[in-house]
Amino acid sequence: MTQDFLIFFFVLLLALLFSTFMEYTIHRLMHARYVLGTKHLEHHKEGTGQGWWGEFLDYFLPTIPFLWFGFLYSVAAGIGWALGGFIYACIAAYAHQVQHDNPDLVFWLKKPVHHLHHKEKMWHHNFGITFSFWDKVFGTYDDTDWIPNKKRNEYQLSDYFKIQWF
Ligand SMILES: [Zn+2]
Ligand SMILES: [Zn+2]
Secondary structure (H helix, E strand, C coil), X not given: CHHHHHXXXXXXXXXXXXXXXXXXXXXXXXXXXXXCCHHHHHHHHHCCCCCHHHHHHHHHHHHXXXXXXXHHCCHHHHHHHHHHHHHHHHHHHHHHHHHHXXXXXXXXCCCCHHHHHHHCCCCCCCCCCCCCHHHHHHCCCCCCXXXXXXXXXXXXXXXXXXXXXX
C-alpha cells in the first residue's frame, strides 16, 4: 500500500515534469522556421488567451491518447500519470491565461516568462509558459527587465481568480 502510494506520487510528479518539457518543446517547435503553426502566429498577433476553459482543452485534449501509459506498469502508476496530466492541463491553462490577463499575478515565478515572450516579441527565447525551468536548462531564458504595475502585496486573494474563465 505504502509502496503503491510512493509509485503513484513519483509518477504524478514525473508526469508534471514531462508535461512542462512537452510544453517547452512544442512551443519551441511552433517558432521553428518551417513548423510555425498558423494558430500560434495568430496567437502572437492577437496577444490574448482564449479563456481558461479554451486553454484547458488545448492543453488536455492532445494528451488523451497518452494518458493510459502508466497502466502498463501498474494501477498506481496509471492513476498517477493520468492525474498528473490532468493537473498539469489545469495549471497550464491558468498560467497561460493569467499571463495574458494580468502578469503581475504570476506569483510562482520571478518574472512572468510567457508575458515577456509576447511583450518583447521573442522568437527564440522564453518558450516556457508554466515554468521557466526548461528555458534555463536549454539556454533560451531571457531575463529581460520587467516592472509590475502593482506590487504583489497590493493584490487580494480574490484578484487571482479575476481571469477570463470561458
Ligand atoms: Zn510563442
Ligand atoms: Zn500566449
